[in-house]
Amino acid sequence: MDESIKVVLVDDHQVVLDGFSARLEWEVGIDVIGTASNGLEAVDTVARLKPDVILMDISMPIMNGIEATKLIRESNPEAKILMLTMHDKREYIMEVMQAGALGYMLKEISAEKMVQAIKTVHQGATYFCESVAQTLFTQEVIPKVSKSNPLSRREEAVLKFVAQGHSSKKVASLLNISYRTVETHRQNIKHKLDIHSTAELAKYALEAGLIE
Incomplete structure (x- = not known):
């Protein structure tokens, strides 16, 4: 237990x-x-x-x-x-x-x-x-995402699951990649977007249309 x-x-x-x-x-x-x-x-x-x-x-x-x-x-x-x-x-x-x-x-x-x-x-x-x-x-707290999305397809996939509340361990399982790889993607995403918290990542994903 x-x-x-x-x-x-x-x-x-x-x-x-x-x-x-x-x-x-x-x-x-x-x-x-x-x-x-x-x-x-x-x-x-x-x-x-x-x-x-x-x-x-x-x-x-x-x-x-x-x-x-x-x-x-x-x-x-x-x-x-x-x-x-x-x-x-x-x-x-x-x-x-x-x-x-x-x-x-x-x-x-x-x-x-x-x-x-x-x-x-x-x-x-x-x-x-x-x-x-x-x-x-329901209020605009970050700029609308521009068409020049700096994220790769894999980074978008990781961001989507993170924004939905999944842990890195769960994301690794869902995408069939290692925990360390997920953590690397998360750091790269934060660096590319200049975002420093999970809450901000969730808002970005919402604005980008990755989650509803």
């Missing part, structure tokens, strides 16, 4: 931490191993406990969630951070994703969707709750 997903919750309101902990307490396969009440404390807690997924609030004292996300990702690029907030403005969403978070959901999300989000980012894919996805994808 697979080990439980180890989660750290970060929020400056104890009642919120208690509420989220209670939501996840009886979920099979998820184990809340620690909490933090501000971004600085989150950086220390994550370094000490090494969770699989971090649920991070944005607005907190001492250090906000965006700065904490940047610091955590600098020391651990593989850290999987899921932002859990009341803010659904595009500026917040874009700043969060550029900081390196894999997902963004509002605090009003159901327990079922929260569990789905945790499992999704744990696999290395991105997750946006419905209202956040609408905010991202």
